[in-house]
Amino acid sequence: MEITVIIVKFALIAIIFGISLLTAMYSTYAERKFASFFQDRIGPDRAGPWGIFQPLADGGKLFFKEEIIPTNANLFLFVLGPSLAMLTACMTSAVIPWGTYLTIFDTQVDLQVADINVGILYVFGVVSLGVYGIMVGGWASNNKFALLGAIRAASQNISYEIAMGLSIIAVVMVTGSLSLKDMAVWQGQNAWMVVYQPLGFLIFLICSFAETNRAPFDLPECETELVGGYHTEYSSMKLGFFLFAEYINMFISSAMLSTLYFGGYTFPFMNDLGLSQNMVSILGLVFLLGKIFFFIFLFMWVRWTIPRFRYDQLMRLGWQVLIPLAIINIVLTGIAITFFGS
Amino acid sequence: MQSLTNRAKPVAPKEMTFMERIYLPAILKGMTVTIKHFFMKKVTIRYPEIKKMFSKTYRGLHVLKKDEQGRERCTACGLCALSCPAEAITMTAAERTPAEKHLYKEEKYAAVYEINMLRCIFCGLCEEACPKEAIFLTSEEIAPANFDRGDFIYGKDKLVEKVHGPQGKVRGGGPLDKNYYHGNAQVTSAFQNLELSNNLKV
Ligand code: SF4
Ligand code: SF4
Numbered sequence: 001m002e003i004t005v006i007i008v009k010f011a012l013i014a015i016i017f018g019i020s021l022l023t024a025m026y027s028t029y030a031e032r033k034f035a036s037f038f039q040d041r042i043g044p045d046r047a048g049p050w051g052i053f054q055p056l057a058d059g060g061k062l063f064f065k066e067e068i069i070p071t072n073a074n075l076f077l078f079v080l081g082p083s084l085a086m087l088t089a090c091m092t093s094a095v096i097p098w099g100t101y102l103t104i105f106d107t108q109v110d111l112q113v114a115d116i117n118v119g120i121l122y123v124f125g126v127v128s129l130g131v132y133g134i135m136v137g138g139w140a141s142n143n144k145f146a147l148l149g150a151i152r153a154a155s156q157n158i159s160y161e162i163a164m165g166l167s168i169i170a171v172v173m174v175t176g177s178l179s180l181k182d183m184a185v186w187q188g189q190n191a192w193m194v195v196y197q198p199l200g201f202l203i204f205l206i207c208s209f210a211e212t213n214r215a216p217f218d219l220p221e222c223e224t225e226l227v228g229g230y231h232t233e234y235s236s237m238k239l240g241f242f243l244f245a246e247y248i249n250m251f252i253s254s255a256m257l258s259t260l261y262f263g264g265y266t267f268p269f270m271n272d273l274g275l276s277q278n279m280v281s282i283l284g285l286v287f288l289l290g291k292i293f294f295f296i297f298l299f300m301w302v303r304w305t306i307p308r309f310r311y312d313q314l315m316r317l318g319w320q321v322l323i324p325l326a327i328i329n330i331v332l333t334g335i336a337i338t339f340f341g342s
Numbered sequence: 343m344q345s346l347t348n349r350a351k352p353v354a355p356k357e358m359t360f361m362e363r364i365y366l367p368a369i370l371k372g373m374t375v376t377i378k379h380f381f382m383k384k385v386t387i388r389y390p391e392i393k394k395m396f397s398k399t400y401r402g403l404h405v406l407k408k409d410e411q412g413r414e415r416c417t418a419c420g421l422c423a424l425s426c427p428a429e430a431i432t433m434t435a436a437e438r439t440p441a442e443k444h445l446y447k448e449e450k451y452a453a454v455y456e457i458n459m460l461r462c463i464f465c466g467l468c469e470e471a472c473p474k475e476a477i478f479l480t481s482e483e484i485a486p487a488n489f490d491r492g493d494f495i496y497g498k499d500k501l502v503e504k505v506h507g508p509q510g511k512v513r514g515g516g517p518l519d520k521n522y523y524h525g526n527a528q529v530t531s532a533f534q535n536l537e538l539s540n541n542l543k544v
Contacts (some may be wrong), residue, residue: 045388
């Protein structure tokens with residue numbers, strides 16, 4: 001029995017890992033396609049029909065590029081940076097509930113790698129680790145632009161993590177649990193969290209843009225000022241890891257947004273349609289992926305709409321607007337819970 | 343200062359209103375604009391497969407024309423070279439022998455005729471200057487890219503109009519003879535013999 005559990009878990013990890021990588025790969029393609037659609041172009045269309053093999057071509061190109069490591073770079077840290085970025089990007093997916101459970105050969109398979117009861121805290125821990133990859137990489141490359149980019153990334157992530165955490169506290173107050181699975185179940189029984197927490201959702205959304213270093217908060221890799229930002233000195237697949245980590249982060253952020261505020265794998269009438277449990281689980285997974293893809297689209301939509309914030313605007317927004325708003329949100333939630341029950 | 347038109351608007355730094363300071367309305371407005379473009383007709387032309395029509399006044403690469411009997415029209419008068427503001431054209435004249443009557447229209451012809459496409463600014467003055475209607479900038483080839491500067495000096499092999507095919511489509515240009523500019527040339531380049539622009543005291 002023990003062995004089966006371990007095998008099943010490993011299989012699940014492999015599948016989720018594969019899905020994350022595949023999504024990240026095709027996010028790069030989608031990003032380029034959507035970018036061109038937003039700009040009245042058609043985007044990459046040479047590699048395969050509609051250019052669908054473009055990510056493979058890009059990946060192959062990155063693999064075969066010359067690898068340059070600056071003479072004065074700290075080699076160990078220089079390699080550690082992108083690895084860390086990639087590792088932390090992949091770690092978060094462990095606690096996201098992808099569905100209820102499947103029954104395969106009389107074995108119940110939970111569609112969640114680890115249902116730890118402090119799931120949210122785990123996510124926060126890993127997310128805040130994520131900035132180390134950028135910091136270490138930026139510092140190790142021994143280049144002022146890379147260092148500036150890394151500093152920006154660090155300060156930006158620290159600032160926005162506070163508002164993000166505060167906005168989630170309100171969610172925790174409503175559901176009364178720190179486990180992501182409980183949150184999804186709670187939303188299945190009641191309604192989507194975004195109905196109860198519109199303000200919290202908005203804050204969380206803005207913060208996830210900042211946490212993933214996406215436009216309009218992509219100051220760490222701001223080309224106009226910092227050449228390439230923290231990955232100025234990186235080339236070949238190490239650069240690929242940094243870029244890839246960004247897309248995985250985007251995928252995970254979208255998954256978190258869907259799970260926390262849009263019901264996760266739950267969908268309307270999921271228990272009233274008389275479907276078999278396996279069917280419900282698979283449908284739930286499909287719905288979750290649908291929500292995730294919508295959010296990925298939103299990330300790109302915003303990126304190709306809004307210009308980059310100035311650094312002081314970024315800081316003012318984080319500290320003077322979002323954090324007070326998040327605190328107000330907590331207080332309002334508390335008052336609502338006290339007066340209207342949970 | 344007196345303004346020349348009455349359209350000038352005085353500007354003053356103004357405080358942003360609350361709605362402007364929270365950015366969100368403006369962002370939503372921007373997003374509606376971009377999503378409209380998402381579904382708009384794309385303007386891209388898939389180039390090598392689909393080509394855009396050239397305008398009637400398009401000045402492309404030069405073509406040295408032949409007359410209706412297939413004889414070269416150019417008489418090596420040098421007026422094009424003289425009128426060229428970029429001094430891109432050089433030529434060497436030669437006298438036509440009786441045996442060459444079917445090749446050249448006039449008694450004198452250009453044995454070597456070269457245009458340095460790196461110098462040419464495609465102004466079309468050579469075309470206007472030519473008394474024999476021999477040179478036109480009508481080739482619809484896109485100006486090429488090359489690894490070698492020598493390849494930009496276009497000789498008669500590339501400039502003289504090819505005999506028209508049945509569809510009348512072949513106009514100028516043609517594949518480059520790789521050996522021509524690398525020492526194996528049959529005809530020496532006119533640029534080698536001429537002390538060109540640098541030494542010319544005007
Ligand atoms: S187009 Fe103008 S620049 Fe070019 S060869 Fe003719 S006259 Fe000279
Ligand atoms: S192309 Fe025309 S202008 Fe130039 S040398 Fe020939 S005949 Fe004269």
